[in-house]
Amino acid sequence: MMTIYKPNSQSKVWRLIPVLKASGHLQMAIDHWLFKQHQQGKHPPTLRFYLWESATISLGYHQKHWPSHWQQLTWQNQPLELVKRPTGGRAVLHQGDLTYAVITSELPENRQVAYQILCQFLIAGWRSLGYELHYGTAGRGYIHNPNCFATATSAD
Structure with missing residues (x-):
């Protein structure tokens, strides 16, 4: 892990987590854990980048459920992973994209x-x-x- 400095911030020290390629379930668990740790004052604001191990559909926090037929979706003969994000937004198909997460409480x-x-x-x-x-x-x-x-x- 490396630390970066953000000018004009109450907390000048930010943490940058190197790129991690993993399953959607693990990525969402990491985001959730980082958010909870930051909320409890145990971790500084954090920026992390990550890659999805396989094609994944992530649902936004406020979306209640995905259509039942999504559970049969495949990409290159592999089932699509279905996960819920700890953040808002709509359904997103992740397929080889680079994703970033910002965990901070210092925003308007x-x-x-x-x-x-x-x-x-x-x-x-x-x-x-x-x-x-x-x-x-x-x-x-x-x-x-x-x-x-x-x-x-x-x-x-």
Whole structure:
């Protein structure tokens, strides 16, 4: 584990956890554990990146259940792993993507402002590689569509 420093923060020390490739169930258990430890004051704010061992659908915290036919879904003759995230959002298909988790209590309560603060490192990183990123705008179908990638929000 390595420590990074974040300027203009109450807690200047952040923890960066190196990339881990593991099952969706283990990744969600780690996120949940890190959140609980931070909530109890046992761990500093944390940034971690991870990869999914196999194709996985993750459901957002507030989604009650997945459709029963999802339990029969496969990718390359392997069953899709189905997990619940400890965070909000809609269903997301993870398939070879790099995911990040930010565990902190030092963000404003306004969700849009919090996302803009969190995404600054992504925007700066991609800009340094020659790509320009922009925040999304809320689509009208977001509330009605369980698929996270079917619509954009102002946090995207």
